[in-house]
Amino acid sequence: MKTYFKTVRDLPREEYFGPGQLTCAGCGPSIAVRWILKAAGKNAIVVNATGCIEVTTTQYPYTAWGVPYIHVAFENSAAVASGIEAGLRIMNKKGLVNENPKVIVIAGDGGTYDIGLQSLSGMLERGHKVLYILYDNEAYMNTGIQRSGGTPHFAWTTTSPVGEVQKGKQQLKKDIFSIVIAHKVPYAATASIAYPIDLANKVKTALDYTDEGPTFLHVIAPCPPGWKYEEKLTVELARLAVETGYFPLMEWDHGKLRLNPPSDRLIDKKNRRPLIEFLKPQGRFSHMTEANIKEMEKEIDAYWDYIVRLMNAFK
Numbered sequence: 001m002k003t004y005f006k007t008v009r010d011l012p013r014e015e016y017f018g019p020g021q022l023t024c025a026g027c028g029p030s031i032a033v034r035w036i037l038k039a040a041g042k043n044a045i046v047v048n049a050t051g052c053i054e055v056t057t058t059q060y061p062y063t064a065w066g067v068p069y070i071h072v073a074f075e076n077s078a079a080v081a082s083g084i085e086a087g088l089r090i091m092n093k094k095g096l097v098n099e100n101p102k103v104i105v106i107a108g109d110g111g112t113y114d115i116g117l118q119s120l121s122g123m124l125e126r127g128h129k130v131l132y133i134l135y136d137n138e139a140y141m142n143t144g145i146q147r148s149g150g151t152p153h154f155a156w157t158t159t160s161p162v163g164e165v166q167k168g169k170q171q172l173k174k175d176i177f178s179i180v181i182a183h184k185v186p187y188a189a190t191a192s193i194a195y196p197i198d199l200a201n202k203v204k205t206a207l208d209y210t211d212e213g214p215t216f217l218h219v220i221a222p223c224p225p226g227w228k229y230e231e232k233l234t235v236e237l238a239r240l241a242v243e244t245g246y247f248p249l250m251e252w253d254h255g256k257l258r259l260n261p262p263s264d265r266l267i268d269k270k271n272r273r274p275l276i277e278f279l280k281p282q283g284r285f286s287h288m289t290e291a292n293i294k295e296m297e298k299e300i301d302a303y304w305d306y307i308v309r310l311m312n313a314f315k
């Protein structure tokens with residue numbers, strides 16, 4: 001990662017994600033988008049899949065977007081972005097325009113892990129010069145909290161209920177990061193809204209590397225109604241997700257994998273905060289037994305072992 005910003009004061013004062021939105025109080029994804037657009041600057045085109053961010057920012061006749069913006073269907077944001085990028089490339093080549101805006105996809109976990117996965121994979125494989133940003137609130141929130149491939153094990157959602165037969169989601173969170181890097185992209189990273197400088201530097205780095213090919217950013221973005229916690233805890237939970245080891249901050253940079261602070265010192269389990277600190281404030285996990293929590297801790301440890309193996313394999 002390159003360092004463009006050292007403190008929040010280094011970020012542009014301009015706001016490209018304006019007020020007048022209808023997001024919930026404490027919306028994690030809207031915090032993510034605000035930082036993303038600040039870091040990207042005005043020379044960007046946003047392609048936004050259907051989801052909370054789209055419905056809350058585009059109420060006709062208003063818009064919260066200070067950059068060119070297109071809302072597309074749930075399943076094809078990466079395909080539309082590919083078309084915009086290819087169209088601009090050819091128009092520049094023919095001398096019809098002389099502009100090179102960066103094309104950025106912004107999509108939720110439902111639109112990325114599940115329904116848009118084929119168009120994302122196609123875009124990555126064809127090598128389009130696009131930054132794809134996944135804001136991960138870990139369920140289909142806009143339609144009333146249905147489980148997605150990004151929903152974690154044990155989490156309550158309306159389609160992974162808690163009752164006699166099952167206790168929340170039965171499957172593990174899909175490893176989207178590994179799926180993306182398997183496409184041999186130049187750059188992919190994870191980020192959290194609790195670490196805005198890290199997030200902003202990753203946005204800028206990823207945008208720089210789109211000159212070489214597609215890049216990807218996976219941002220954890222808590223959701224008060226979906227995760228069932230008090231709105232004021234959004235940033236705190238985004239921090240605890242990292243500090244407990246639940247969501248490691250890392251980057252895949254030209255074939256090398258590295259952990260970023262503070263995750264780099266969390267390889268040693270002793271440095272991680274107890275997982276319960278992340279789980280406890282969230283109603284979606286309130287049914288979990290001690291045995292469930294132990295099981296989840298083991299799953300997190302297993303993921304860290306896998307990351308360390310990957311880091312050693314790709315140094």
Ligand SMILES: Cc1ncc(C[n+]2csc(CCOP(=O)(O)OP(=O)(O)O)c2C)c(N)n1
Nearest residue numbers: 051052074108109110111139140141142143
């Ligand atoms: C093909 C298709 N299926 C279902 C829907 C209904 N739908 C609209 S938004 C949405 C949820 C989006 O979830 P996610 O991508 O996680 O974003 P979030 O709402 O959480 O921001 C669904 C299911 C749709 N618009 N199109």
